[in-house]
Amino acid sequence: NAGVTxxxxxxxxxTGQSMTLQCAQDMNHNSMYWYRQDPGMGLRLIYxxxxxxxxxxxxxxxxxxxxxxxxxxxxxxxxxxxPSQTSVYFCASSEAAGAYQETQYFGxxxxxxxx
Amino acid sequence: xxxxxxxEDQVNVAEGNPLTVKCTYSVSGNPYLFWYxxxxxxxxxxxLKYITGDNLVKGSYGFEAEFNKSQTSFHLKKPSAxxxxxxxxxCAVRPVWGSARQLTFGSGTQLTVLP
Numbered sequence: 001n002a003g004v005t006x007x008x009x010x011x012x013x014x015t016g017q018s019m020t021l022q023c024a025q026d027m028n029h030n031s032m033y034w035y036r037q038d039p040g041m042g043l044r045l046i047y048x049x050x051x052x053x054x055x056x057x058x059x060x061x062x063x064x065x066x067x068x069x070x071x072x073x074x075x076x077x078x079x080x081x082x083p084s085q086t087s088v089y090f091c092a093s094s095e096a097a098g099a100y101q102e103t104q105y106f107g108x109x110x111x112x113x114x115x
Numbered sequence: 116x117x118x119x120x121x122x123e124d125q126v127n128v129a130e131g132n133p134l135t136v137k138c139t140y141s142v143s144g145n146p147y148l149f150w151y152x153x154x155x156x157x158x159x160x161x162x163l164k165y166i167t168g169d170n171l172v173k174g175s176y177g178f179e180a181e182f183n184k185s186q187t188s189f190h191l192k193k194p195s196a197x198x199x200x201x202x203x204x205x206c207a208v209r210p211v212w213g214s215a216r217q218l219t220f221g222s223g224t225q226l227t228v229l230p
Contacts, residue, residue: 004158040124042205042220043159058217090158103149104218106158 002026004107006091012113013081021076021110023091031094032074033058033104034066036087043090049074081114088112117142119208119221127227128196136191136224138206145211148189149218150180153203162204165189176200196228 007022025032030051035043035058045058049068063085065077074093078085089110094102118141128134140146147166151159163174170182180191189206206221 040222042119042222044220045217048217092159103161103164104159105161106151108158109156 004091004093004105006089006107006110008110009108010111010113012115013078014115015082017081018077018079019081019112020078021089021091021112022073023075023107024073025091025093025105026072027093027095027105028071029093029095029105030071031096031102032068033092033094034064034074034076035090035092036060036085037090037109038087046076046089078112081112083114086112086114117146117208117210117217117219119206119219121204121206121221121224123224124222125225125227127229129229130198131195134191134193134196134200134226134228136204136206136226138189138191138221139187140189140206140208141187142208142210146189146208147211148180148182149207150174150178150189150191151205151207151220153205153223155202159205162191198228198230201226201228 004025033048034046037043044060047066049055052071055066067075091107092104094104096102120139149164150162153159163172165172165182173179178193203223205223207218209218
């Protein structure tokens with residue numbers, strides 16, 4: 001049982017390049033989330049998927065797109081990377097869509113540097 | 116909109132002494148409150164949560180937190196700190212009712228336990 005896995009662990013991009021961050025969970029969770037972590041700002045929600053087939057914007061969605069490929073997988077795409085997107089990206093999942101008290105489980109993160 | 120304040124960026128405590136990491140929140144209605152811990156180069160790990168009932172919540176690794184509705188606080192405590200408790204701690208909140216599925220995180224508090 002690996003929990004939440006993310007690939008790649010680290011990536012360097014040039015401004016304007018595109019890339020997709022992959023996330024998968026093996027806990028049969030319904031909901032999945034993408035956050036970015038910047039120093040002194042905590043975690044900010046980019047996009048989330050309450051259940052398979054649905055996605056919604058979070059606090060900071062601009063410059064990103066997501067795909068809930070199936071129940072296990074939730075990818076985050078940067079179409080044209082900008083230096084402001086340099087950050088650590090975390091994927092998370094939780095058991096029950098609509099259960100507000102559910103605990104989120106986090107992946108190990110992807111460190112992205114945009115030059 | 117909900118918010119979380121962690122007023123101390125850094126907390127230093129000697130090993131064996133009690134520790135407190137402070138958190139105050141703002142939310143419409145009643146809150147669900149969470150503490151997460153992040154070790155270097157790792158994802159966030161769930162520590163404990165307040166849903167309802169007893170204001171004193173016990174969690175992993177000997178941590179506990181006290182919900183104080185009148186002061187809108189949810190401070191994390193441990194009676195005797197260990198060097199291995201050194202990490203980044205995040206408080207998070209979401210409302211009990213409402214359409215928002217977003218978990219709002221504080222900016223984090225770096226705890227250093229000195230041997």
